[in-house]
Amino acid sequence: MKYTFPKDFAWGTATSAHQIEGNNINSDWWEWEDSKKYFPQREFPLESSGIACDSYNRYEEDFDLCVDLNNNAVRISVEWARIEPTQGNFDEKEIAHYKKVLKSARSRGLKTFVTLHHFTNPIWFSNLGGWTNINAPIYFAKYAKKCAKEFNDLIDVYLTINEPQVYVYMSYFHGIWPPNKVSAVLSLWVQINLARANNKAYNAIKGNHFKKDDAPTVGIVKNIVWYEASNSSKNPLDKLVASFLYFIGGDFFFLMIRNKFDIIGLNYYFTNRINNLKTKNPDDVVNDLGWWIYPKGLYNVLLSLKKYNVEIYITENGLADEKDEKRIPFIRDMLESCAKAIDKGVNLKGYFHWSLLDNYEWHHGFWPCFGLVKVDRETLKRSKRPSFKYYSEICKTSELKL
Numbered sequence: 117m118k119y120t121f122p123k124d125f126a127w128g129t130a131t132s133a134h135q136i137e138g139n140n141i142n143s144d145w146w147e148w149e150d151s152k153k154y155f156p157q158r159e160f161p162l163e164s165s166g167i168a169c170d171s172y173n174r175y176e177e178d179f180d181l182c183v184d185l186n187n188n189a190v191r192i193s194v195e196w197a198r199i200e201p202t203q204g205n206f207d208e209k210e211i212a213h214y215k216k217v218l219k220s221a222r223s224r225g226l227k228t229f230v231t232l233h234h235f236t237n238p239i240w241f242s243n244l245g246g247w248t249n250i251n252a253p254i255y256f257a258k259y260a261k262k263c264a265k266e267f268n269d270l271i272d273v274y275l276t277i278n279e280p281q282v283y284v285y286m287s288y289f290h291g292i293w294p295p296n297k298v299s300a301v302l303s304l305w306v307q308i309n310l311a312r313a314n315n316k317a318y319n320a321i322k323g324n325h326f327k328k329d330d331a332p333t334v335g336i337v338k339n340i341v342w343y344e345a346s347n348s349s350k351n352p353l354d355k356l357v358a359s360f361l362y363f364i365g366g367d368f369f370f371l372m373i374r375n376k377f378d379i380i381g382l383n384y385y386f387t388n389r390i391n392n393l394k395t396k397n398p399d400d401v402v403n404d405l406g407w408w409i410y411p412k413g414l415y416n417v418l419l420s421l422k423k424y425n426v427e428i429y430i431t432e433n434g435l436a437d438e439k440d441e442k443r444i445p446f447i448r449d450m451l452e453s454c455a456k457a458i459d460k461g462v463n464l465k466g467y468f469h470w471s472l473l474d475n476y477e478w479h480h481g482f483w484p485c486f487g488l489v490k491v492d493r494e495t496l497k498r499s500k501r502p503s504f505k506y507y508s509e510i511c512k513t514s515e516l517k518l
């Protein structure tokens with residue numbers, strides 16, 4: 117059995133600045149990792165990001181790995197805290213740095229998908245109340261406008277905000293990420309503010325290009341969990357709860373940003389099954405973080421996104437698997453779900469594996485290994501895991517053989 121992906125399909129990997137670059141010293145995460153400012157009794161983070169993978173300096177080597185993967189695209193992020201280290205002052209040196217990075221990707225034939233906000237904020241911004249500040253979307257849109265002006269044609273696809281609802285959940289609901297708030301009201305407000313920020317940034321990036329052919333492509337990155345009632349569910353409410361949770365985690369946000377996204381970036385990691393009003397997953401196959409691996413969930417999410425009538429890219433999909441025992445079947449089965457969704461008419465245009473490198477997995481520190489490439493924590497030496505070769509073959513041929 118063989119599936120052939122469309123000709124212009126984007127094959128890539130995804131990373132984010134704070135997780136790989138190192139020394140992101142003007143960001144709220146950096147401040148939080150090394151102080152107990154927000155949350156004196158906190159149990160996290162387990163480690164500080166420190167030098168991370170030193171990709172700030174080693175990006176050429178990283179892009180060479182993308183070439184070895186036969187990729188034709190790459191998803192990275194630029195760091196707001198570097199570009200605007202103090203309010204209203206843009207750092208020309210850092211802008212020049214990112215221009216070099218983007219040119220370096222382009223010179224290797226990689227289309228650039230660039231996230232503007234991936235969980236981290238400049239310290240000045242968080243001192244103003246961060247995403248609870250009513251003016252936060254205005255501050256973000258100014259930064260987005262600057263990026264659009266400076267990076268202009270070096271970016272193929274702008275991705276405004278990564279996983280807005282995950283950010284809200286971790287930072288304002290569960291409270292284990294900075295600024296460690298636990299508040300239902302703030303959780304709702306910050307979601308609204310992030311949606312406003314997306315909408316303002318969308319307009320700012322489009323700028324004068326609006327409605328012209330050369331207008332940049334702008335999208336959002338949404339993590340979406342598939343919810344369904346468990347097979348053995350006896351409670352008739354389980355289906356209702358599953359649909360409600362799916363709505364809250366997906367369509368609710370899209371409603372707030374309607375017409376302000378040209379494409380959807382989908383991050384899919386797992387499915388939750390509801391049994392008697394609680395989550396109860398079979399957990400027959402899990403990753404190192406205990407997340408249930410269920411490729412059919414990806415198929416279901418893709419089909420449900422068809423109604424938005426825009427191109428869809430899988431901007432993240434991957435697993436923590438230090439021993440690389442499950443990554444090959446994971447990639448195979450997830451891509452089979454993608455191929456089946458395309459057969460059903462889903463306009464899926466690309467797949468970015470999370471991640472190229474083992475990196476800083478936020479409050480967990482460095483132990484979860486998401487990389488196709490292992491990074492030695494002492495030497496930072498990169499070495500390819502066996503799944504690297506498997507994925508590179510698929511990217512080369514655009515074919516999935518089962």
Ligand code: IFM
Nearest residue numbers: 132135279383432470477
């Ligand atoms: O590492 C994260 C990434 O920053 C956002 N999406 C999920 C990944 C794995 O947890």
